[in-house]
Amino acid sequence: MRFCNLILWDMKFQARYGFYLLYGFLTLLYAALLFSFPEAWKEKAAAILIFSDPAAMxxxxxxxxxxxxxxxxxxxxxxxxxxxxxxxxxxxTLALNIIALVVAAVLAVSVNSRSISLVLLGTFLSGILFTLLGIIIAAKIKSLNQFILATVPIEIITFVPAVLHLFGATPEFMRIYPANVCMDMICGREFSVVGLFFTAALLVIFFYAAYRSVSKMWQCEGGEKL
Amino acid sequence: MRAICRSFLHMLKFIRHDMMLFAALTAPVLAGMAIKFIVPFIEKSLIQFTGMNAVISPYYGLFDIFFASISPAMFCYISAMVMLEEHDDHIDRYLFITGLGKNGYIISRIVIPALFAFVTTAVLLPIFRLTDLSAAQIIFLSLTGTLQGIIIALLIAALSSNKLEGMAVTKLSSLIIFGAAAPYFISSPFCFCFSFLPSFWMGKSIYDNSLIYMVPSLFVGGIQIIILQRKIMKSLI
Incomplete structure (x- = not known):
């Protein structure tokens, strides 16, 4: 019950600060953009949009x-x-991923994606990974500019290989790279099972790191160690 | 004036501590190098791959416009983030009652960074441009890019009451840069749906190779800045 209340509170928090309005507008914009693309581009463009925005929010x-x-x-x-x-x-993690899943579902439907369930699974997995990374960094920083700067290398090492992989420009062994596994899923195509195992392992590691970071942040509240 | 300079220097110290000053100084150069060297390389590969005469080279003008928008957007974005921090930490209201005042605060946080962005763009654009831009076009793109940066910063500061709303507005306001693509991809008269954006007129000016579009661009940008400035003066407590 406490956990459900917490998620509900987080969702109210997001609604109050305009997340739903923002993503409602962005979803319409992205869908209009996808609609204007040639048929051959649509699926890949949708995969890039889902991976880089709702999943990485x-x-x-x-x-x-x-x-x-x-x-x-x-x-x-x-x-x-x-x-x-x-x-x-x-x-x-879950409160942010609810928005990500809804946006991804709308975009996947708008391009007649091959497997919507796979798109949603890929969005969910990448959403958890990105949110955990966000929590790990956010617990340690003191200003927004610090946070933005710290996320740049993460964006480079996740987005660049994933986009290159989408266009088949990466070697075969990169199929097990977690960002590429998520991209394969979001694109609705066959993914590496070994890669999925690696992604799950990375998720556990990130969760542990997030746990340590948040624990430390809570203990150091008010400048004193509790 | 002294208070404004001190306030600006205080902001520089703040962002230097975050390493953001270093990032702001290096990012335009890195972006310029990427545009100058990687884009033509991609074009070469695409020509070989597709067998077409040109794939992205007809849109090189668009890359120049985006480059002219990057530095001002980044400089003003950093300032807007500092303003949000100061608002959440209740520092801004103390600054307003000093000799700095609200106007001085806006000048030190938005106008001075925008002037730096204008100079940076005017210096770097001739080095990293992909098309033959005249001196007048370079000044025009630097100026309208700067106006756009100011609009982004004012939008963030005027429409958000805390960091979180600021990030949401940032996401939305950064889309105004993409108005430049409308003349390239949307046929007339439908492309004029985006005529309320200064970036649309930047795109139109380069696409039609006509400096006359500088007038509506400056006019649209100026009107938006005046409206947002009035709103921000009311919202800043």
């Missing part, structure tokens, strides 16, 4: 979410409440 917004919570002293209350770090991380 955690990486873009998590810095602002955590910094706002810090400046409003919300994290101080979390630290002394019965809420666990695991619940906090899952709530943030």
């Amino acid at each position: 955690g990486l873009f917004f998590m810095g602002a979410v955590v910094l706002l919570e810090k400046s409003q002293r919300v994290t101080s209350f979390f630290a002394v409440s019965p809420l666990s770090v695991i619940e906090y991380i899952w709530s943030k």
Whole structure:
């Protein structure tokens, strides 16, 4: 019950700060853009749009979410409440991914994607990975500019190989690279099972790192170690 | 004036601490090098791959426009992020009651970075351009790119009350740069749907190779800046 309330609170928070409005507008814009593309381009263009925006929204917004919570002293209350770090991380991850999944579903339907369930699975997996990375960085930074700068290398090492992989410009062994596995899924094509195993392992590692980062952030609230 | 300079220097110290100053200084050069060297290389590969005479070279003008928009957008975006931080930390309201005032604050946070962006663009565009731009076109693109940067910063500061709203507005406001693509990809008169964007007139000017479109571009940009400036003066408490 506490966990459900937390997700609900996070969703209300997102609605209040215009996330739903923003993504409603962006979804319409992306769908119109895809509609104007030639048939041969549509599926790949949709995959790039889904992977770089709704799936990666955690990486873009998590810095602002955590910094706002810090400046409003919300994290101080979390630290002394019965809420666990695991619940906090899952709530943030799932609440953001709900928007990502809805946007991805609309875009996949608009281009008649081969397998919508696979697109959603790929969006969900990449969404979790990006959000966890966002949480790990956000827990350590002090300003938005720091966060934006810290996410640039992550964007380069995830987006560039994934886009190159989409166009078949990467060697065969790169099929197991987690970003490429997610891109294969979002594109609705066959993915590497070994790669999926690696992605799951990476997810566990990122979750552990996020757990450590958030625990440390909560312990250091107010400049004192609790 | 002294208060404005001090306030600007304070912001520089703040972003230097974040390494953002270093990023702001190097990013335009890196982006310029990518446009100058990687885009023609991709074009060469695409010509070999497709057997066509030209694939992306007809759109080189668009790359020049985007390059002219990058530095101002980035400089003003960094300033807008600092403004959001100061608003959330309640620092801005203390600055308003000093000799700096609201106007001085806006000048130190948006106008001075925009002037730096104008100079940077005017210097780097002739080096990294992909098409034969005249001196007047370079000045025009630098100027309208700067106006666009100011609009982005004002939009972020005027429409958002905290960091999170700021990030959402940032995402939306950065789309205004893409108005430049309309004259290239949308036939007339439908492309004029985007005529409320200064970037549309930048695209039109380069696409039609006519400097006359500088007038509507400056007019549209100027009107938007005045409206947003008025809104921001009301919203800043």
